[in-house]
Structure formats: C-alpha cells, structure tokens
Amino acid sequence: MVIVMADSLADKKLGTYTVKEIKSACNKLYNLGIVPGARITVISNDRGPIIVRVGNCKLAMGRGMARSIIVE
Amino acid sequence: MSKNQKIVGLTGQPNVGKTTLFNALTGMSQRIGNWPGVTVEKKEGILKYKDTEFNIVDLPGIYSLKSDSLDQKIARDFIIENEDSILVDVIDTNNINRNLYLTLQLIELGRSPIVCLNFIDEVEKHDVKLDEKKLSEKLGGLPVIKTSARYKIGIEDLKEAIYNYKPISCEIKYSELLENAIEKIVDKLDEYLTNIDEKFKKVPKRYLALSFLEGDPEVVELFKKNGELLSHANRIKEEIEREIKHDVESYVVEQRYKKADEILKGIWTESIVYDDIDKILLHPIYGFVIFAFIMYILYSFVIGVGDIFIEYIEMFFEYLGGYVGGIVPEPYTGVVVDGIIGGVGGVLVFFPYIAFMMLSLAILEDCGYLSRVTALFHKMMAKIGLSGGSTIPIMVSFGCAVPGLMATRSISDPMKRLITILVAPLAPCAARFVVIGFMATAFFSQYANLFALSILLISLSLMGIIAYLISKFIVKGKPEEPIFELPPYRLPDWNYILKRTWAYSKSFLKRAGTIILAGSILFYYLLNYPNPDNSYGMMLGKMLESITLLMGIDWRGALALIFGIIAKELVVSTLEIAYNGNIVGALTPLKAFVLTLVTVVYIPCLATVATLHYETNNLKWTLFAVGYNLALATTLGIVAYNIGRLLGFS
Numbered sequence: 082m083v084i085v086m087a088d089s090l091a092d093k094k095l096g097t098y099t100v101k102e103i104k105s106a107c108n109k110l111y112n113l114g115i116v117p118g119a120r121i122t123v124i125s126n127d128r129g130p131i132i133v134r135v136g137n138c139k140l141a142m143g144r145g146m147a148r149s150i151i152v153e
Numbered sequence: 154m155s156k157n158q159k160i161v162g163l164t165g166q167p168n169v170g171k172t173t174l175f176n177a178l179t180g181m182s183q184r185i186g187n188w189p190g191v192t193v194e195k196k197e198g199i200l201k202y203k204d205t206e207f208n209i210v211d212l213p214g215i216y217s218l219k220s221d222s223l224d225q226k227i228a229r230d231f232i233i234e235n236e237d238s239i240l241v242d243v244i245d246t247n248n249i250n251r252n253l254y255l256t257l258q259l260i261e262l263g264r265s266p267i268v269c270l271n272f273i274d275e276v277e278k279h280d281v282k283l284d285e286k287k288l289s290e291k292l293g294g295l296p297v298i299k300t301s302a303r304y305k306i307g308i309e310d311l312k313e314a315i316y317n318y319k320p321i322s323c324e325i326k327y328s329e330l331l332e333n334a335i336e337k338i339v340d341k342l343d344e345y346l347t348n349i350d351e352k353f354k355k356v357p358k359r360y361l362a363l364s365f366l367e368g369d370p371e372v373v374e375l376f377k378k379n380g381e382l383l384s385h386a387n388r389i390k391e392e393i394e395r396e397i398k399h400d401v402e403s404y405v406v407e408q409r410y411k412k413a414d415e416i417l418k419g420i421w422t423e424s425i426v427y428d429d430i431d432k433i434l435l436h437p438i439y440g441f442v443i444f445a446f447i448m449y450i451l452y453s454f455v456i457g458v459g460d461i462f463i464e465y466i467e468m469f470f471e472y473l474g475g476y477v478g479g480i481v482p483e484p485y486t487g488v489v490v491d492g493i494i495g496g497v498g499g500v501l502v503f504f505p506y507i508a509f510m511m512l513s514l515a516i517l518e519d520c521g522y523l524s525r526v527t528a529l530f531h532k533m534m535a536k537i538g539l540s541g542g543s544t545i546p547i548m549v550s551f552g553c554a555v556p557g558l559m560a561t562r563s564i565s566d567p568m569k570r571l572i573t574i575l576v577a578p579l580a581p582c583a584a585r586f587v588v589i590g591f592m593a594t595a596f597f598s599q600y601a602n603l604f605a606l607s608i609l610l611i612s613l614s615l616m617g618i619i620a621y622l623i624s625k626f627i628v629k630g631k632p633e634e635p636i637f638e639l640p641p642y643r644l645p646d647w648n649y650i651l652k653r654t655w656a657y658s659k660s661f662l663k664r665a666g667t668i669i670l671a672g673s674i675l676f677y678y679l680l681n682y683p684n685p686d687n688s689y690g691m692m693l694g695k696m697l698e699s700i701t702l703l704m705g706i707d708w709r710g711a712l713a714l715i716f717g718i719i720a721k722e723l724v725v726s727t728l729e730i731a732y733n734g735n736i737v738g739a740l741t742p743l744k745a746f747v748l749t750l751v752t753v754v755y756i757p758c759l760a761t762v763a764t765l766h767y768e769t770n771n772l773k774w775t776l777f778a779v780g781y782n783l784a785l786a787t788t789l790g791i792v793a794y795n796i797g798r799l800l801g802f803s
C-alpha cells in the first residue's frame with residue numbers, strides 16, 4: 082500500500098495546498114468553494130482561528146473544522 | 154402594481170453588492186454593509202426606464218439554490234414562481250469562480266439571467282482583465298454587463314440590458330457520467346412522476362433529476378412521494394457512486410466548480426491581493442486590545458462631538474419654553490411648556506448623540522471590521538452559549554434592537570439564533586442611551602462617563618449570564634464549528650453612510666414628533682386630571698408603587714416606566730413632566746442609578762416585542778423574553794437599591 086502524504090489543514094504551515102478530501106460533508110464548506118481539488122492557502126495558523134484564502138476570498142475557521150479538511 | 158409591469162429579481166451570493174445596485178437602480182437607500190447577510194427580507198422598488206416601469210426586487214444573498222436552508226428555499230421559490238421575471242445575477246467579480254456556481258444553477262433551473270459583473274472598479278484597479286464577450290459566449294449567449302454599483306459605472310448599460318431582455322434557452326453540460334445519469338432519470342420521469350406539486354411543474358425535468366442526485370431535500374421529498382421513481386433513481390445513484398467511489402452529492406458540487414473553472418479558462422486570471430492585518434486583528438490578545446481601542450475612539454467621538462451640539466440645543470429649548478410660555482393663553486401653558494416642550498425637548502436634546510452613534514455604527518458596518526469582530530468573538534461567545542454570528546446582531550442592537558433581531562437570521566444554528574434573540578434586547582439601544590445620558594447629566598455631572606460605563610458593563614454582563622443560563626438549562630444546543638468569511642476592507646461609501654445616518658436621524662425625529670409628543674401630552678393630562686393632587690396617573694402609579702418602592706422608586710417613576718414600554722425615551726419625557734423639570738431635587742443619585750438600570754433592563758419597547766414575536770414565530774418565547782426581563786429588572790433594582798443603602802447612599 083502506498084502512503085500518500087496527506088494531513089489535515091489544521092497541521093499545516095503557511096503555504097498553498099490542494100484539498101484531497103472533506104471528512105464531514107458540510108454544505109458550508111461547499112458553498113465557500115472548499116471542495117476536493119480546490120486550492121487553499123493558509124495565511125495564518127498561529128493562535129486564534131486559522132485564516133485561509135480560497136480563490137480571492139479570505140476565511141477564518143475553527144480548528145475542528147480545519148481538521149476535517151484533508152489536504153496535500 | 155400594474156399588470157404589464159415587469160419583475161426584475163436581483164439574485165446573487167451574499168455581499169456582492171445587490172442592495173447597492175438596487176439602490177442605484179431605484180434611488181432608494183436600503184441597508185447595505187460589508188458583511189454577508191445584510192439583507193434578510195426581499196425589498197421592492199420601482200425603476201422607470203424609457204417607456205417601461207420595472208418592479209425591482211432585492212433578494213437576500215444565497216450561496217446556492219439547494220433548499221437546505223430557509224433563505225435559499227425562499228429565493229428559489231421566488232425564482233420558480235416568477236418564471237416570467239427578468240433575473241439579474243449579481244457577481245462579485247473578485248470571486249467570479251465561486252459566484253458562477255449560482256449562475257450555473259440558475260441555468261439548470263431553465264433561466265437565462267443577465268450576468269452583472271459587479272465590483273469592476275476593484276478588479277480593474279488590480280489590473281485584471283476580463284473579456285465579457287467571451288464569457289457571454291461560453292455561457293451560451295447570456296448578456297454580460299460590467300458594473301460598479303458603488304461608483305455608478307455601467308448602471309445605464311444594465312438598465313438598457315434589462316430593457317432589451319429576451320429570454321434565451323441555454324444549457325450547460327457536465328461530465329458524461331453525470332449527464333448519462335441525468336438522462337436516465339429524465340427518461341422515466343414522465344411515466345413515474347404522477348404526484349407532483351404545482352411548483353415543480355414549472356421547472357425543467359433535467360433540474361429535478363440533478364437536484365435529486367445532489368440530495369436537495371425538497372426534491373428528494375418529491376421523489377419519495379412517487380415510489381417507483383424513487384427506486385429507479387436510487388438505482389442510478391448507486392450505479393454512479395460505484396463508479397466514482399464516493400457520494401454523488403459532492404460529485405455534483407465538484408462538477409459545477411469544475412465547469413466554472415473551465416468557463417473562466419483563458420478569459421480571467423486570478424490576482425491575489427495580500428494583506429496580513431487580520432493576523433493581528435483576530436489574535437486572541439491583540440485582537441481584543443484593538444477592539445477595545447476602537448470602541449474607545451468611537452465612544453469619545455460620539456460624546457465629544459455630540460456635546461458641542463447639545464449645549465446649543467439645550468439653550469434653544471430653554472429659550473423656547475420661556476418665549477412660548479409668554480404667548481400661549483393661560484389654560485394651555487401647562488401642557489405646552491411642561492408637557493410638550495419639556496417632554497419632547499428632553500428627548501430631542503440627545504439627538505446629536507444618536508446621530509453620531511448611528512454614523513459610527515454605519516461606518517463600522519461598511520468598512521468590513523464587523524466580520525472580524527464576529528470571528529474574534531466566536532470563542533468567547535461559544536463559552537456563553539452563543540456563537541460568533543451573534544456578535545453582529547448584538548452590535549446592531551446598540552443602535553436599535555429591531556434590526557438587531559432581524560440580523561440574527563444569518564445565524565445558521567436555530568438554537569443559537571433563539572438564544573441571541575432572547576438576549577440581544579439587553580444591549581442598551583439608542584433610545585436607552587437617551588435615558589442614560591439624561592440621568593448622567595442630571596445627577597453625575599463629574600462622573601457621567603463612569604456612570605454610563607457601569608450601566609453598560611452591567612447590562613453586558615447580564616447578557617452573558619442570561620445567555621449562559623438559557624443555554625445550560627433551557628435551550629440546549631451543541632457547539633458549532635465556525636467558519637467565517639472575511640470580506641476585504643473597503644473604504645466606507647460616504648454617500649451612503651450620510652444618507653443612512655440621515656434616514657435614522659429622521660426616524661428619531663419622527664418618533665419625537667409623534668409617539669413622544671403624544672405620550673407626553675397624554676402623560677401630562679394623566680397627571681393633572683381630575684386634579685394634580687389626586688390624578689388618574691397617581692392612581693395607576695400607586696398600584697405599582699408597592700413593588701417599585703422596594704427599589705426606591707415612587708409612583709411617578711413607576712408611571713414613567715409604564716410609559717417607557719411604548720418607547721423608552723418616554724421615561725425621560727415623563728420624568729421631566731412628573732417632576733416639573735426639577736428631577737434633581739426629587740431623586741437621589743442612588744435612586745437615579747437604580748431607575749436607569751431598571752429602564753435599561755426591563756421589558757424592551759413594544760416594537761422590539763413585536764419583532765421578537767415575528768422572528769421567533771412563537772408566543773411562548775415572546776412571553777418568556779418579556780417575563781424574564783421583567784423579573785430580572787425587578788430583582789436587579791431591589792438588590793442594587795439595597796446594596797447602595799448599605800453602602801451609605803440614600
């Protein structure tokens with residue numbers, strides 16, 4: 082079996098990633114354009130909410146939410 | 154509405170400028186703001202262009218047409234029911250790929266919207282080019298117009314496009330796999346679909362098939378009513394799921410986004426504008442420091458600038474009272490000078506505060522900072538049973554609880570929304586600031602700021618405690634995973650801000666001229682008939698006195714509180730009248746403090762109670778809200794008064 086380097090968004094440093102999978106299907110994420118294949122940029126993953134950018138739209142999300150987004 | 158008046162529906166995702174566009178087309182000034190979910194109810198206005206009148210309808214922003222949230226269902230029903238309407242699909246061009254998602258769904262629904270590329274000013278500032286002719290081609294010939302609603306660019310083009318609008322048929326195809334599945338379902342639709350709601354007779358069959366696959370609750374419900382159709386469609390759904398190895402719901406979503414990217418390929422390049430300031434503004438420590446600082450500036454501005462004007466207004470009313478007292482015939486001097494000028498003047502004096510407060514709130518709303526406050530406060534709000542989304546309704550309630558309660562509609566969790574509705578009216582609104590300001594200047598001249606601040610802090614802590622208790626014991630919900638949009642910071646639209654402030658101010662003045670005036674006159678007569686020493690008002694007040702005396706408030710104060718239910722400013726007017734303008738001699742600072750506190754907390758005004766009922770749609774919760782406010786205010790008043798006495802005040 083091949084192990085793919087995929088983690089949740091919550092553990093990622095600043096940089097741009099591609100969404101692999103969304104664990105808890107959530108309409109809110111779909112609405113904001115977070116679907117498998119979408120590019121997502123982490124702007125801040127420090128204290129407080131994680132700030133990301135999808136397309137030209139900035140989003141702040143809690144860690145629980147970020148954990149359900151698997152990226153590579 | 155005349156028969157041949159055409160309906161034009163403005164649809165689009167939240168915060169794309171629909172209402173700004175609506176205002177530009179109709180000349181009205183409906184509420185806008187730089188956060189998603191400002192408009193919660195559809196608004197209508199008239200556009201006259203050449204020889205035709207159009208009925209423009211501003212709809213609440215929606216991300217998609219899926220019927221899984223109430224606002225999206227309402228918007229979809231509007232679109233289905235008004236099948237002859239002209240749709241304008243407003244798009245934030247900065248986020249065009251996400252916005253096209255909704256455009257694609259409109260096309261699926263058999264509509265051919267006018268595509269309005271808004272925010273073109275921002276896009277062109279970043280030197281991004283977008284070929285609208287090519288976009289129109291790729292969208293099957295839909296008219297595409299570039300506009301900037303704020304800077305009034307392209308508005309005439311849009312009017313012309315609306316005027317010349319002819320529906321066209323256009324279809325956009327997705328992957329072969331999906332199209333095959335749709336086709337197979339559609340094939341059997343005529344045969345199997347026997348039990349169909351009137352509404353769905355108007356939509357294309359392809360749309361029903363696709364919506365079923367997407368798991369649209371209403372359409373799934375429809376299929377369930379037709380057993381054979383359901384099992385047929387489920388078979389096809391399983392087939393396709395075996396192929397793609399995950400659920401078909403998200404597959405449909407992915408397909409639409411893919412299509413949007415495909416359409417944009419070669420005609421649009423994304424430019425990313427970076428700013429890092431949110432890292433600090435959302436920081437759990439610096440973020441709050443900055444918030445406190447901004448609030449402080451705002452407060453100083455409102456009070457500082459307001460004070461300059463207030464002095465003159467006070468002088469004016471004093472002069473007016475003296476002058477009118479001299480010319481009005483004897484039997485009427487009482488009601489005119491003490492009743493009308495005292496009562497209405499006592500409220501009008503605070504007009505500058507109110508106007509500057511509304512101005513500041515409108516600026517905060519329009520620049521984009523409020524969305525940061527939402528994210529910043531989420532953790533704290535979650536601890537007391539609310540959510541970050543409760544922040545904006547509460548901030549808006551500082552202006553007026555009525556729009557504040559309406560703003561709760563953007564809170565997705567119904568339990569959190571209910572709790573927010575129940576506690577938001579505790580925020581001291583502009584009318585209550587009139588009372589706070591009045592008492593502050595009358596009794597606490599030196600410590601006015603301290604007094605106002607302590608009332609504010611007490612009411613905010615109460616809000617937190619009550620929310621916590623309600624969420625713990627009465628309305629239990631589960632914690633929610635938050636995700637917030639942070640729209641770009643924008644310079645406020647000064648033109649709009651001034652208009653909006655003026656509209657608010659006008660309604661304040663109107664209240665002073667109607668409710669407050671009528672209330673003052675009524676109150677004057679209640680106090681002086683049959684005679685001043687044994688009036689109806691006295692009898693009414695005495696009935697409550699047994700309770701209010703426990704907090705040091707005599708029958709006059711009790712009567713003022715009854716009037717305050719109609720509009721809280723009336724507490725000031727009535728006290729002015731009841732004590733003949735000499736309230737300082739009649740109350741002690743402690744009593745003034747208690748009375749202010751009770752006024753701020755007890756039953757919100759009638760308009761708020763009505764809104765509360767409308768928004769919860771539940772009599773029980775409305776009565777609960779009124780009841781707990783009343784109980785809370787009574788307890789608080791008694792406790793505060795007695796503590797004050799123990800501390801040696803009188």
Ligand SMILES: Nc1nc2c(ncn2[C@@H]2O[C@H](COP(=O)(O)OP(=O)(O)OP(=O)(O)O)[C@@H](O)[C@H]2O)c(=O)[nH]1
Pocket residue numbers: 165166167168169170171172173174184185186187188189190191192193213214215271272273274275300301302303304519520643646
């Ligand atoms: N620069 C610029 N700003 C705009 C334009 N159109 C709207 N805005 C601003 O964008 C923000 C959102 O505008 P609204 O009209 O409230 O948006 P909406 O689509 O009605 O939003 P919801 O009612 O929340 O769905 C406001 O701050 C407007 O001033 C535009 O063309 N250019």
Ligand SMILES: [Mg+2]
Pocket residue numbers: 171172173184185191192213214
């Ligand atoms: Mg709007």
